[in-house]
Amino acid sequence: MTPPLHLSLAGQAVDVLREQVLTGKIPPGSRVNEVEVAQQLGISRGPLREAIRHLASERLLVLVPHRGAFVPDAGADDVRALFELRTALECAAAELAASRRTDVDLVRLREVCAESRRNYRAGQPFPYRLDLAFHQALLDAARSPHIAEQVRLVQQRVVLLRSGLEDDPSHQQASMEDHDELVRAVEDGDAARASAVMRRHLSRVCAQMLASLGR
Amino acid sequence: MTPPLHLSLAGQAVDVLREQVLTGKIPPGSRVNEVEVAQQLGISRGPLREAIRHLASERLLVLVPHRGAFVPDAGADDVRALFELRTALECAAAELAASRRTDVDLVRLREVCAESRRNYRAGQPFPYRLDLAFHQALLDAARSPHIAEQVRLVQQRVVLLRSGLEDDPSHQQASMEDHDELVRAVEDGDAARASAVMRRHLSRVCAQMLASLGR
DNA sequence: AACATGTCAACTGTCGACAGTTGGCAGTCT
DNA sequence: AGACTGCCAACTGTCGACAGTTGACATGTT
Structure with missing residues (x-):
């Protein structure tokens, strides 16, 4: 062979x-x-x-x-710079998703949110897998293959930076609420709000990672 | 050797x-x-x-x-999709430039605009080189290496799509005015306006490329 | 004549070996 | 003792050759 x-x-x-x-x-x-x-x-x-x-x-x-x-090992500056790029891409994706989403997209988004909530109520730790699934569903709704590809690469780098970091349970609820609000904005077709919520969400996630790195 | x-x-x-x-x-x-x-x-x-x-x-x-x-040869759909990515990145860069620019950045930006205007008044065709120089200067002002890198790659792909297309003189003035307005927004530190102007500018450039491809 | 089949050249995917460079270590000099 | 110099092993960069696949052409079939 x-x-x-x-x-x-x-x-x-x-x-x-x-x-x-x-x-x-x-x-x-x-x-x-x-x-x-x-x-x-x-x-x-x-x-x-x-x-x-x-x-x-x-x-x-x-x-x-x-x-x-x-294998690169990044510091706080790298995390910040990387999240700048991620924010640029995912905010654009959120805007596009708000204006292009179909009913199937909404079903999928709600589904991921529901699974996150079930998981949360069961007292399970919020697996990073579900976070990725949510962002992936949003990208699908945005229907912008190039943006999706770049986001995939950036998220991969984030995963690399996260390697060795444990999930912080205290931020699960905040992330879930961000996701829920994002879905509502996308449902309403409110591109500006979707973008703003995404920006806040990523800013929060970035801050959490910086805090984890600091310890 | x-x-x-x-x-x-x-x-x-x-x-x-x-x-x-x-x-x-x-x-x-x-x-x-x-x-x-x-x-x-x-x-x-x-x-x-x-x-x-x-x-x-x-x-x-x-x-x-x-x-x-x-060597890929792209159609109209590819151009549109690529400009979606470019818009996401460069609008973010414009926002960041508006909030981070230093005086040297402004000097550089004005310089490029001035050269474009000299060129225009001399009746010279607007070289694509100057357009790239302007966007590069803006990226420098944004101070986001990751975004800058991605923009460089995207612009390269745009250059590839442009290969075989001649510069359209009728859009020189419009582009120049976009650049000027962009500089003013950056001077004022008005991130939202800088982003909006950039979006309009790129939308115009994209439309021009689509028109050129159609012929 | 249109289609299916067998054969073949061209090219990519993969391998093993050689050459040059890098960083470290021993030895020497001050 | 500290700094400098010259070697050395380990590894990357590069090359040429072989094996397998692909698309096309020629041939035979219905």
């Missing part, structure tokens, strides 16, 4: 490496040794290099000439 | 290829033959492949498994 069975070796390597980076299995600050990881994955250095460059293009790795690829 | 003299072979290949793609020397729709281009550049397929993947990550090429890399 030397040739691409279903996905090229490079493509498979991208998936495996991304997983390992995002879950913190390869901790921030550490280096990715080409020969070592290549043997580990059972592939040659060529495809692995392509995978590394790909993840570098997603900013999940940083390349240093003649030194190799490193 | 087998080793990286100042930049790796892959890096050099990226620059050369990007130039050739953006100037239309490699026309949209055409394929990039690895062995052919590699010989042409006097390098091996390895570094060239990395360059191709890099440009693909910038969306200047599209990869088709087992088929190779192609």
Whole structure:
């Protein structure tokens, strides 16, 4: 099975490496040794290099000439700067969603909110998965593939920054209420309000992350 | 000089290829033959492949498994979708610039506007270069490296779409006036107005490109 | 004539090996 | 002791070659 069975070796390597980076299995600050990881994955250095460059293009790795690829470990400034970009993208998405959403989009959004609420009432910790699902549903409603793609990349970087941070239960309710209000604005087709709520929501999430980093 | 003299072979290949793609020397729709281009550049397929993947990550090429890399040729829908992303990013940049600009930023912005006006009065065609310079100056004033980076990538894709399109002189004055008004809003620190003017400006530019494509 | 099938050249995906660079370590000098 | 110099191992950058896939052309079939 030397040739691409279903996905090229490079493509498979991208998936495996991304997983390992995002879950913190390869901790921030550490280096990715080409020969070592290549043997580990059972592939040659060529495809692995392509995978590394790909993840570098997603900013999940940083390349240093003649030194190799490193998992970036970010400070507070990076978090702030990254959330500036995320806010720009997701506020635009919220506006578009408010003006383009269909009934199916609303059903989906309400569904995610309902699941979050069930989860909350059951005393379960608010899984980050549900937060991602909500934002994804909003992006679907916005129907802007390019914006959606960029948001996906940014969220991925946020996940990387979050690796090693535990969910803070105290902010679950606030996030849920933000989501609910966002859905109402989108329902009303109120683009300006949707944008404003999203901005406040992300500002809150950013502040929480900064607080978690500080500890 | 087998080793990286100042930049790796892959890096050099990226620059050369990007130039050739953006100037239309490699026309949209055409394929990039690895062995052919590699010989042409006097390098091996390895570094060239990395360059191709890099440009693909910038969306200047599209990869088709087992088929190779192609220069994308976009239709009207792509232009609209791309400008949605560009609007999201540059409106945010305009807001940030309005609240963060320093005096040096303003000097630079006025300078670019002045050169545009000199150019216009001299009856010269408005070079796209000056438009890029203006937007770059605004990004510098916004001081958001991540947003700036994304805008750079998007603008590059716009340049690719523009390849083969001539500058339309009839829109020079409108663009110049947009720029002037944008500078005034930034001077006043009026983020909302800066965002609104930017949105109108980009909407106009997008409409112009769609008109050019239609012909 | 239109369609299905077999064959083939061209190209991509992958691999292993070599060359050059980098950072660190031992040894030496001041 | 501290700083400097010269080596050395480890690793990245690059290359050439092989294997597998794809699309197209030629051939045969209905």
